[in-house]
Every structure is written in structure tokens, then in C-alpha cells.
Amino acid sequence: xxxRYVERxxxxxxxxxxxxxxxxxxxxxxxLGLYSRLFHGYFDLFGGGVGAIxxxxxxxxxxxxxxxxxxxxHAKEMFTFDEDxxxxxxxxxxxxxxxxxxxxxGKFNAGQKLFGIxxxxxxxxxxxxxxxxxxxxxxxxxxxxxxxxxxxxxxxLFVMLMILHVYLTTIGNPGTLEGMLYGNVRRIWxxxxxxxxxxxxxxx
Amino acid sequence: MAQVxxxxxxxxxxxxxxRSCQVACKAWNHLDADKTVERGxxxxxxxxxxxxxxxxxxxxxxxxxxxxxxxxxxxxCVHCGDAGCMKVCPAPxxxxxxxxxxxxxDKEKCISCKYCxxxxxxxxxxxxxxxxxxxxxxxxxxxxxxxxxxxxxxCPTQTLQFGGRDALIAKAKGxxxxxxGENALEGLGVVxxxxxxxxxxxxxxxxxxxTSIFLWKDVVRPLGILGFWGSVAAVxxxxxxxxxxxxxxxxxxxxGDAHG
Numbered sequence: 407x408x409x410r411y412v413e414r415x416x417x418x419x420x421x422x423x424x425x426x427x428x429x430x431x432x433x434x435x436x437x438l439g440l441y442s443r444l445f446h447g448y449f450d451l452f453g454g455g456v457g458a459i460x461x462x463x464x465x466x467x468x469x470x471x472x473x474x475x476x477x478x479x480h481a482k483e484m485f486t487f488d489e490d491x492x493x494x495x496x497x498x499x500x501x502x503x504x505x506x507x508x509x510x511x512g513k514f515n516a517g518q519k520l521f522g523i524x525x526x527x528x529x530x531x532x533x534x535x536x537x538x539x540x541x542x543x544x545x546x547x548x549x550x551x552x553x554x555x556x557x558x559x560x561x562x563l564f565v566m567l568m569i570l571h572v573y574l575t576t577i578g579n580p581g582t583l584e585g586m587l588y589g590n591v592r593r594i595w596x597x598x599x600x601x602x603x604x605x606x607x608x609x610x
Numbered sequence: 611m612a613q614v615x616x617x618x619x620x621x622x623x624x625x626x627x628x629r630s631c632q633v634a635c636k637a638w639n640h641l642d643a644d645k646t647v648e649r650g651x652x653x654x655x656x657x658x659x660x661x662x663x664x665x666x667x668x669x670x671x672x673x674x675x676x677x678x679x680x681x682x683x684x685x686x687c688v689h690c691g692d693a694g695c696m697k698v699c700p701a702p703x704x705x706x707x708x709x710x711x712x713x714x715x716d717k718e719k720c721i722s723c724k725y726c727x728x729x730x731x732x733x734x735x736x737x738x739x740x741x742x743x744x745x746x747x748x749x750x751x752x753x754x755x756x757x758x759x760x761x762x763x764x765c766p767t768q769t770l771q772f773g774g775r776d777a778l779i780a781k782a783k784g785x786x787x788x789x790x791g792e793n794a795l796e797g798l799g800v801v802x803x804x805x806x807x808x809x810x811x812x813x814x815x816x817x818x819x820x821t822s823i824f825l826w827k828d829v830v831r832p833l834g835i836l837g838f839w840g841s842v843a844a845v846x847x848x849x850x851x852x853x854x855x856x857x858x859x860x861x862x863x864x865x866g867d868a869h870g
Contacts, residue, residue: 440700440723442831455701455721501852542724543737550728551822554698558826562834569841578848579855594857 412596412607414585422476423586429469434565436462441558463540470533477526483514484522490602491516513603517574524567528560535560615711616753617689617775617799618762619782622811625682625769627652627666634764635663638749658685660738663746664761669811683811684761684770687734687746688791689713689799694819695726695735695745697827704743711775711799712750717742731795731817748799775799794818 415423436458438445452458477484493509494516500506509515514522538545538553545553575582581595596604635641641661646654653668664686672678693713699705704719705726715735722741727733735745749759753772757763762772771778779792782803790808791798794817802808808815818824 441834443700443702444835446700446702449721455723459721459723501848504852542728547728547733548820548822551820551826554725554728555822555826555830558830558834562830562837565834566837566841569838569845573845573849577854578845581857592857598855598857 410593411590412593412604413589414591414596415589417589419476419479420586420589422472422479425472426469426476429465429472430568432461432465433469436465437561441561466533466536470529470536473525473529474533477522477529480514480522481526483512484519484526487516487519488512491519495520510602511600512606513600515600521567521571524563528564532557532560532564613709613711615775615797615799616748616773617711617778617801618748618759619771619773619778619801619803620684621769621771621782621787621803622681622683623803623805624767625666625684626767627668627680627682628766629666630764630766631684631761631770632662632665634760635746636661638752638760639663658734658736658745660736660744663687663744667811681805681811683802683804683813686800687713687748688732689746689748690731690817691796691798692819693795694729694731694823695743697819698725698729698823699723700725708750708754710750710753712748712753713799714747714750715743715745717744729820729823731814731819775801791817 435448436452439447439449439455439458440462446455449455449458452461490510490512493507494511497503497507497509499515499517500509535553535557538550539557542550575586579599581592582599584595585591593604596607636643641663644655644659644661646656649656651668651670653666653670655662655665658665664684667683667685669681669683670678671681689712691711693705693707696705696707696713700723701719701721703716704721705713705715707713717740720742722737724737726735726743727737735743738744749757749761752759758772759770762770775797779789779801782789782801787803790802790804790813792801798817802811802813804811804813
């Protein structure tokens, strides 16, 4: 009971997460100009469109591998939903309530699990469509056309969820970011947000 | 007053497949020859290449009596009024329209994304060894100087008629020709007078921007920008109205473990 902190993410997990994050932002900046001519100014960050496409391909490969690893490392937890998780989903985690009801979440709450599943699926699809868009001559035209559209659609959903992710892990829930920066979270944070997990760790 | 839209009227019934157009195009544009194989047809090459901006497509069929029938069609970029390639091109100026309505490319500005290859309703753009876009640019340099495109200059049968688009269409209609591409895609710059249905020539019956490309550029793209700002707004509104989740001090406060 003496310690103020509880370990949430070990060094390997944190390094992997920041690989995903860094490659994501590289993909975002290099891909914006490809998404729409409105953003062609972002090409300049990479010395022009050719450089941006090259950066997009390298960052894409790093993102695909690291994001899929992150997902697979937690896949079992992501796909396990108990009664408390169903309760979380019904009340949307209490985020739209001034007096949220008690939800006894484990290490990851239902929202985080759904986010993780989306990330895993989207990574896979963005990777597959990315390769198709990369060498369009090797695939049927109809497939490439669909793939270009799907890549754009997934990108949009991805960015929208990323805005939510950054909000919820920073100013939305103070104390959360510490876990991904230093590995440890305060005990009170763990007990507040993930009581079931806190009890497990404390019981060790 | 805008410049009159220029274009071709391709009267396939006049074509004798001499392929002067192919040769003249290569000469004017300094395009290398492609190595081909003899495969029992005068049609050569069998497809557009990065070094072949226009070619004569041969359609050979035989009836029950063994009589061979030939149809010839000049295949090239048709300079759509609503061009799929321009719609998807992310590099400003790499594909652009001249004041005559000609869709031209600029290799210096092309960033080799190949989106135009997939977005073209007619499968025209080709990428060469330099990984840059090529296609018929309707000799915009010659046209800008008031001359005929090289292919039209060389055509001995007036199959390739170049001039003001409206006048060419009116003339062909007056002669009772059935036209292809008059209105599709805001009017093709290359309008065909065909002897058979478009499908026979391998042309789409009703050419249009591919559905997925339309969804990508005209639905996903604008909704995406809305989605981005909508998400930012939702987060800001949530922060202002519900606020962040404060952690209760140890042992104090009933809401200590109330949140998920």
C-alpha cells in the first residue's frame, strides 16, 4: 500500500505505442496532400509530392507492423467483454452524464476495447488498400478504384477517433497520459477509472 | 469571351487504318517505337503505351460465310469535359485544361501517384519508365499556334476532323451521323461517329466517372473535412459542458470510483 504509483504500461509497450503514434503523424502529414488538393501545401514538408509519397510508403510500413503488433499483443483483452463492459457501452461510459453511474472496468474499459478493435481492423484494411493503391497496375481497375475510396474513408474515421483518443487521454481524463509517458499511473487514477484492474494489481 | 472549345470529330466510317495518325504523333512528340510481335493481325501495337498516344483499334469479325469485316477506331484520350483524371490528381498543374478545352499533362509537376490511371473512365493514361503520366495532349502546342494536331494533319481520309467542337457536331448531325460523346461527361472533346454500337468498339455505353472515384472525391472528401471539424467541435463542447474527470483524493469523496 505504500507506493503512490501502479505500473500500467511497461517500457516495451510504451515504445511500441510511440512508434505507432510517430508513424501515424508522418502518415497524416504526408497523406493530407494526397487526400485533397486543398492540402497540397503539406507536400512541402517532404520536399514535394514525390517525397511525400515516399515518406508515406515508409511510414506506412512502420505503422502497419507496429500498430498490428500493438493490437495483437492485446487482442485477447480487446475481444473479451463482460457484464461491466456491456454496462459501459449502454451508458457510453458515463461521458454524457453529469453523475455517471459506477462502472467496474478492468484494465481496459469497453470504449478502449472497441477503439482497439477498430484500430486493428483499420490498420489491416489501410495496409491492404495502401498496397493496392501503391501498385495499381497489378490489380483490376475496379478493385483499385474501390481501394482508393476505402483508404480515404478509413483515414477519415481514423482521424476522427484519434481526436477523441487524444482528448480522452489528456485533458479529458487528467492523469492518463502519465501511464503512456512514464509507465506508472497514480493509485487514485487506477481506482477511479479501472477499479477491477486496480484490485487485481493490488492483490498481487 | 471564352475561347471556343476545340475538339475532334472522329468519323470511323472513313478510316482505312493506314495509321498515319500513329506515326505522325510519334514524329511530332519524339516518341520511341515499341517492340511488338507479329500475331496475325495488322493491328499494331495492341494497346496504348507510354510511347503511343493514339492508335487504331482493329475490330475483326467473320460472318457464317467466312467473310471478314473490319471496323477501325482511333483510340486516345477523349478530353472529357468532366475529366476523372483531373478530379483525382493531387498535384496542381500536373493535369490541367488549356483554354481550348484540351486536357494536358506536365511531367515536371506529376508526382507519380497514378490516381489518374484508375480514375479515367476510358483507361487511357499510361506511365512510362520515368514513372510520369503520358497520354494524348491533342498537340496543344500546335493548336495554340493555330495549327492542326499532328495526327489530323497526317490523316488522308478526313477521319480525324479537328476544329470548333460545336461546329463539328452540327456538321456531323446535319450529315445524319449518330454521335458518341456529345453530352457524356460534360461533353467529350473527341466525339465519335460510330458505325456500330459503342460496346462493339469497347467503349462504355454511358461513360461516367467510376462510382468509387465519385464517392471518394465528392462524398468522402467533403464529409471527411466536416467529420474532422465536427470531432474537434464535439470534444471542445464536451470539455466545456461536462468537463474533465477529476480524481478524488484518497479516502475522500463519494465519487472516487464512480467513473469508467
